[in-house]
Structure formats: C-alpha cells, structure tokens
Amino acid sequence: xxxxxxxxxxxxxxxxxxxxKYDVACTSSGVxxxxxxxxxxxxxxxxxxxxxxxxGRCISLLKILFTNECVFDCQYCxxxxxxxxxxxxxxxxxxxxxxxxxxxxxxxxxLFLSSGILVxxxxxxxxxxxxxxxxxxxxxxxxxxxxxxxxxxxxGLIDKTGYLVDRMSINLELPTAEGLxxxxxxxTRKTILKPMRQIQSTITxxxxxxAIFRHAPKYVxxxxxxxxxxxxxNENDYQIVKVAESLYQGFDxxxxxxxxxxxVNQDSNLPALQSGPPLLREHRLYQADWLLRFYGFKSDExxxxxxxNFNTLLxxxxxWALRHLELFPIEINKADYHTLLRIPGIGTKSAMRIVQARxxxxxxxxxxxxxxxxxxxxxxxxxxxxxxxxxxxxxxxYIFRNLLxxxxxxxxxxxxxxxxxxxxxxxxGGQQYDNLFMRG
Amino acid sequence: xxxYLCEDSIDGIFTAIYDAxxxxxxxxxxxxxxxxxxxxxxxxxxxxxxxxxxxxLKVAKTINDRLGNEVYQELTKAALSCGEDKADxxxxxxxxxxxxxxxxxxxxxxxxxxxxxxxEYSRKANNEAHHxxxxxxxxxxxxxxxxxxxxxxxxxxxILSAHFHIRMPLENWMIYDENRKLAIVYKKETVPVxxxxxxxxxxxxxxxxxxxxxxxxxxxxxxESICIKERVNLKLQMNNLPKRFWSNMTEMKDKI
Numbered sequence: 001x002x003x004x005x006x007x008x009x010x011x012x013x014x015x016x017x018x019x020x021k022y023d024v025a026c027t028s029s030g031v032x033x034x035x036x037x038x039x040x041x042x043x044x045x046x047x048x049x050x051x052x053x054x055x056g057r058c059i060s061l062l063k064i065l066f067t068n069e070c071v072f073d074c075q076y077c078x079x080x081x082x083x084x085x086x087x088x089x090x091x092x093x094x095x096x097x098x099x100x101x102x103x104x105x106x107x108x109x110x111l112f113l114s115s116g117i118l119v120x121x122x123x124x125x126x127x128x129x130x131x132x133x134x135x136x137x138x139x140x141x142x143x144x145x146x147x148x149x150x151x152x153x154x155x156g157l158i159d160k161t162g163y164l165v166d167r168m169s170i171n172l173e174l175p176t177a178e179g180l181x182x183x184x185x186x187x188t189r190k191t192i193l194k195p196m197r198q199i200q201s202t203i204t205x206x207x208x209x210x211a212i213f214r215h216a217p218k219y220v221x222x223x224x225x226x227x228x229x230x231x232x233x234n235e236n237d238y239q240i241v242k243v244a245e246s247l248y249q250g251f252d253x254x255x256x257x258x259x260x261x262x263x264v265n266q267d268s269n270l271p272a273l274q275s276g277p278p279l280l281r282e283h284r285l286y287q288a289d290w291l292l293r294f295y296g297f298k299s300d301e302x303x304x305x306x307x308x309n310f311n312t313l314l315x316x317x318x319x320w321a322l323r324h325l326e327l328f329p330i331e332i333n334k335a336d337y338h339t340l341l342r343i344p345g346i347g348t349k350s351a352m353r354i355v356q357a358r359x360x361x362x363x364x365x366x367x368x369x370x371x372x373x374x375x376x377x378x379x380x381x382x383x384x385x386x387x388x389x390x391x392x393x394x395x396x397x398y399i400f401r402n403l404l405x406x407x408x409x410x411x412x413x414x415x416x417x418x419x420x421x422x423x424x425x426x427x428x429g430g431q432q433y434d435n436l437f438m439r440g
Numbered sequence: 441x442x443x444y445l446c447e448d449s450i451d452g453i454f455t456a457i458y459d460a461x462x463x464x465x466x467x468x469x470x471x472x473x474x475x476x477x478x479x480x481x482x483x484x485x486x487x488x489x490x491x492x493x494x495x496x497l498k499v500a501k502t503i504n505d506r507l508g509n510e511v512y513q514e515l516t517k518a519a520l521s522c523g524e525d526k527a528d529x530x531x532x533x534x535x536x537x538x539x540x541x542x543x544x545x546x547x548x549x550x551x552x553x554x555x556x557x558x559x560e561y562s563r564k565a566n567n568e569a570h571h572x573x574x575x576x577x578x579x580x581x582x583x584x585x586x587x588x589x590x591x592x593x594x595x596x597x598x599i600l601s602a603h604f605h606i607r608m609p610l611e612n613w614m615i616y617d618e619n620r621k622l623a624i625v626y627k628k629e630t631v632p633v634x635x636x637x638x639x640x641x642x643x644x645x646x647x648x649x650x651x652x653x654x655x656x657x658x659x660x661x662x663x664e665s666i667c668i669k670e671r672v673n674l675k676l677q678m679n680n681l682p683k684r685f686w687s688n689m690t691e692m693k694d695k696i
Contacts, residue, residue, distance in 0.1 A: 013665075014661055014662075018665040021666050037629075042607040049574045052681040053663060056671075056677045058680065063666060098658065102658075104586060105580070279671070356548040357549070360545065
C-alpha cells in the first residue's frame with residue numbers, strides 16, 4: 001500500500017473524488033428546508049443540478065471518499081486492498097473547508113461522503129460522524145448531506161449520524177447474495193440488510209415523534225437509498241427488478257440506483273466488457289424503475305421467468321402495451337389517471353394535465369399535443385371522443401414496426417451510433433435476448 | 441383597433457391591462473404590445489402607456505382576489521418571460537378567467553390559445569430560473585462580497601434573489617443581469633435590493649479574495665476527476681447544460 005503523508009489538498013481531492021465517482025447517487029432531492037438565519041444553506045425538495053461532467057452526469061454534491069484506504073478486497077472495486085493505487089485521507093477540517101468554500105460559490109448543493117474501511121467499520125463510521133458533526137455544528141452548514149452508513153458499524157453510531165444528515169445509503173453492491181459472495185468476500189447480504197432495516201425502523205419511529213413534537217430532531221429526512229452494480233455478475237433483468245421492487249416495498253427505500261459495471265480491475269472473476277459498460281441495460285432498468293415507482297406497474301407485469309430481459313428496441317412501457325393490446329384503445333376524455341399512465345407517450349405530468357384540462361372542455365388531438373403527449377407514440381393506443389387520430393390497425397406487428405421508426409430519446413446514444421448497432425455492442429452477460437427482429 | 445404599447449415589466453403590462461380595460465372600447469377592439477421597435481400599421485391607433493404603480497397594484501390585487509394566488513404567480517412568471525406577445529396573452533387570460541365561475545381554474549383551459557401561451561411562457565421562465573439556481577457561479581471579491589454575473593433570456597433575477605436570500609442570509613452577495621443592466625444587491629441580515637441601469641465596473645470585479653483562485657482550481661480539478669472516462673458523452677453533457685450558460689461558469693468557460 002502506498003501511503004503518503006502531507007499530500008496537498010488539491011491532490012487529495014483528485015484521488016478521493018476519482019475513487020468516489022462510481023457511486024451514482026448524486027441527487028440532492030427529498031427535503032425542503034429553509035435557512036434559520038444562523039448559518040449557510042437550504043434545501044429544496046426537487047434537488048438542484050449544479051454542473052454536468054463530460055460523461056453527461058449531473059453534479060449536485062461534492063462527492064468524495066473520506067479515505068480510499070480499505071481493509072476489504074472487493075473484486076469490482078478500484079480501492080480494494082490488493083490494488084496498488086495512490087492512497088489518501090482527508091481530515092474532517094479539510095472536508096468542511098471544501099464543502100463551505102464550494103457551497104458559497106454555488107458549485108454544489110451539499111456533500112456526499114463515503115469512505116473506504118479504515119481500520120474497522122466502527123472507526124470509519126466515527127470519522128464520518130465527526131466530520132458531519134463539525135460541518136453542522138461548528139460551520140452551521142444547512143445544505144444537503146448524504147453519507148454512506150458503513151455496514152458492520154454499531155447501530156448507535158449510525159443513529160447519531162442519521163440525526164445530522166439528510167440521506168443515508170448502504171450499497172447493496174450486487175443484486176444477489178451469490179454475486180456478493182463471489183466478488184465481495186468480506187461482505188455478506190446480512191451485514192448489508194441489517195443496518196438498512198435499522199435505518200428504516202428509526203425513520204418510522206422518528207416520523208411518529210415529529211408528528212407529536214414538531215421540533216423533534218429529524219432523522220434522515222430525505223430517506224435512504226441504495227445502489228447495485230449491473231453486469232458484473234450474471235443476474236437477468238427480471239431478478240434485478242424483483243430485488244428493486246422488494247427494496248421499495250420491504251425497506252421503504254426512496255431510490256434504488258443502478259450502476260453499469262465499469263471494469264477497473266481486470267480480475268478473472270469479472271466479465272471482460274469489450275464494448276464498454278452496459279449502458280442501454282442500465283437505461284432500461286431506470287425506465288422500469290420509474291414505472292414501478294410512479295406508474296403503478298408491478299415487476300411481474302414487465303418481465304417474467306420466460307421473458308427475463310428487457311427489449312432492447314422498445315422501452316418497457318411500449319413493450320408492455322404491445323403485449324396487452326386487448327386493453328386499448330383508451331378514451332382520453334374518460335379514462336382515470338392510473339389508466340392514462342399506462343398509455344405509451346403519456347407521462348405523469350401530461351396525465352395530470354389531461355385530467356385537469358378535460359374538466360373545462362373535451363380534448364382533441366391538437367390539445368394533447370399542447371399538453372405534452374408524445375402523439376407519435378400514443379396514437380396507436382388512444383381515442384379522443386371515440387375517434388382515433390388516423391385509421392390504424394390495432395395489431396402487434398403493425399404497431400411494433402411503426403414504433404421502431406419513432407426515435408426514442410436515449411441519453412446514451414452518441415456519435416451516430418444507432419440502436420441496432422448498440423444492440424450488437426451490448427454485453428448481455430450471455431443471456432439469450434428476446435430478439436424482436438425475428439418477429440417484425 | 442387600439443394598440444396599447446407598454447414597458448416590458450410586470451408593472452408596465454399590468455398598467456396597460458388597466459388602461460385597456462378602463463377604455464371600454466371592447467376587448468375585441470384593443471390589443472396590448474410591448475414597447476420596442478414596433479412596426480406601426482396603418483389604421484390602428486397607438487397609445488403609449490405610462491407605467492403607473494397604483495394601477496398595476498390594483499390589477500395585481502384583483503387577480504389575487506378573483507383568480508387566486510396560484511394563477512397570479514403563473515401570470516407574473518409569464519410577464520417576466522421572453523415571450524414577445526406575452527402582454528396580450530395575459531390580458532386575454534384575465535378576460536377568460538373573470539368570465540368563468542371557477543376563475544382559479546382558468547389555467548386548466550389549455551385548449552385556449554392564450555392560456556396555452558401563458559402556460560408555455562411561465563414554464564420557460566421557470567425552467568431557466570431553475571437551471572440558473574444550479575449554474576450560477578459566485579466569485580468572492582477581496583472585500584468578501586460574492587459576485588455573480590448572468591445573461592438569462594428571461595427576466596428572472598428576482599426569482600434567483602428570493603432563493604439566495606433564504607440560502608445565504610449571512611453573506612454579502614450580488615447578482616448582475618448583464619443583458620438588462622439589472623442587479624440585486626444583498627447586504628447581510630437586510631433585504632435584497634433591485635438596482636437598475638447601472639454599469640458594473642469590470643476592473644472592480646477582477647479584484648478577488650486571496651483564496652478565490654485556489655477554490656476555482658480545486659473545483660476545476662474535482663470537475664475533471666469526477667467524470668467516468670468510459671462513459672464520456674459530450675452530446676448528453678451539452679443537452680443537460682446548454683452552451684449559453686457556459687461563459688459564466690468557472691469550470692466551463694475555458695471549454696467554449
């Protein structure tokens with residue numbers, strides 16, 4: 001291990017942000033808090049993006065590790081004990097000065113503090129606690145703070161920290177217990193789920209306290225989140241979505257993040273990704289995640305044992321609709337909000353606007369366009385006052401072929417790479433993919 | 441047709457609405473336009489509106505009383521937007537709103553052309569304001585004042601100032617809209633003040649605090665190292681962060 005003393009802050013920041021960048025959660029959402037007039041900072045519930053790095057991802061928080069020294073040896077991780085990388089550790093004061101200096105200049109919305117395991121889980125958690133305590137109590141920082149709870153640390157330490165921060169997260173790391181066993185020998189599913197359960201129950205208790213005593217201190221007000229690495233082990237999409245669904249239902253998680261696996265270690269246990277990280281797969285999982293959280297879908301509606309992976313060519317909602325043509329067309333002026341949400345091309349905002357606008361006047365196709373409905377996609381599935389937009393066959397192959405021509409806004413396509421090429425590039429972990437080309 | 445030409449401000453537009461309404465010429469016979477390089481048409485009567493805060497306040501109060509504060513908020517945001525025909529659209533929405541039984545639902549009538557315009561314009565102003573809440577960058581001057589320059593399409597400086605007033609009550613700060621020569625000046629523990637028509641001394645804002653350069657460097661190197669090289673996607677970056685914001689951003693201005 002290569003430990004240097006007295007590294008300048010600039011270099012530490014480079015090392016410890018580089019080491020933190022594979023953590024995807026950079027949102028600053030979930031909590032509204034005004035400044036009390038005695039410090040610096042506030043929070044607004046939708047969150048704020050402050051910059052976008054060259055990979056197109058949002059920068060909202062100063063995302064750093066406290067230290068990248070680590071006693072664990074997880075095979076997918078850049079900071080694993082057996083790697084020969086530059087090591088550095090911040091001091092609590094350095095983290096505070098960076099956060100305050102960046103926040104004042106409006107570079108960031110707050111701090112995201114994670115860490116390698118230095119000495120022991122308790123030792124590391126204590127360092128994180130001391131840092132956020134200093135930031136909150138000495139610097140009177142009132143912006144957003146997201147910290148990682150260290151699996152294996154005492155509940156008392158995690159609880160103390162929880163009263164100082166807005167969000168806490170524990171990474172699930174890999175979607176299944178077997179994957180974890182294979183790639184992260186020092187971690188077990190149990191040590192990860194146990195603190196997740198503790199945080200959940202403290203959040204619930206705290207909500208009751210706050211309901212009775214309005215000024216009771218708030219515990220993790222923006223809730224907890226987690227993340228899974230996608231494509232390092234050979235789970236299928238169905239397994240992953242199932243895991244996410246049970247985390248939302250069983251653990252009240254606010255967000256589950258998916259992180260396309262980037263091979264940083266060339267370990268023989270890890271898949272070699274000829275074509276780079278599985279970005280399309282990650283994108284489809286996020287689309288499905290939205291359908292679970294905001295559109296009332298269940299994982300079993302989207303995928304099944306027989307069809308365990310997402311369609312590469314169509315988004316999960318179009319794909320679902322094509323398999324359920326018996327439910328369509330849906331009358332825009334009559335269907336309730338939840339039914340509207342199931343129509344391809346209609347999102348939560350446009351569904352809400354439809355419900356509001358049709359109280360004043362019955363809606364025509366031209367109105368839907370103004371409201372923000374993507375008619376190119378929706379037109380096969382809807383009627384306005386009993387009429388479809390064009391005479392169209394309600395037939396799976398016909399609609400499928402037409403939908404393929406509707407360009408989908410996919411944030412991962414660049415430099416003229418199209419879908420079909422991407423389909424060939426993607427590494428699907430050896431899974432046989434439901435190839436819709438065969439049907440068209 | 442009588443055309444009322446008004447100043448491009450909330451007060452200006454509201455005064456014109458007051459005058460047009462009070463003229464009793466009939467709504468179909470009047471139109472409100474912004475006073476800019478108008479091309480005058482034949483057979484129209486043009487009236488230059490003199491902005492009058494009392495009249496504007498009366499209009500604001502009526503909107504609040506009869507259509508509710510939510511509608512009022514949307515209308516003022518539309519009035520701050522860059523929509524060229526916003527003044528007349530707001531006027532038409534008011535006519536419609538006052539004729540409805542449930543005036544507070546007037547903005548739901550999206551199939552009405554003027555309502556749709558107001559909806560679009562207020563959304564535009566809102567979106568830009570939300571973008572700038574994140575993209576605006578303060579520079580610490582040698583007297584400790586945090587200074588930020590913006591060049592927004594919509595006149596949203598007051599939305600920004602409300603946000604930073606809550607966020608940074610113990611700092612001295614200033615936001616300058618270069619396009620409109622408008623500034624918000626905030627002295628700590630007071631209230632933000634809007635100053636118009638002042639040029640900024642460009643040499644003064646070059647005199648920055650001792651550690652300003654250091655923080656800019658720290659931020660720039662963080663910005664580079666946080667990027668995952670395997671995922672570089674400049675098109676996505678540009679979609680999320682439109683180029684017109686870059687010139688005022690510490691980490692982007694050298695990339696133009």
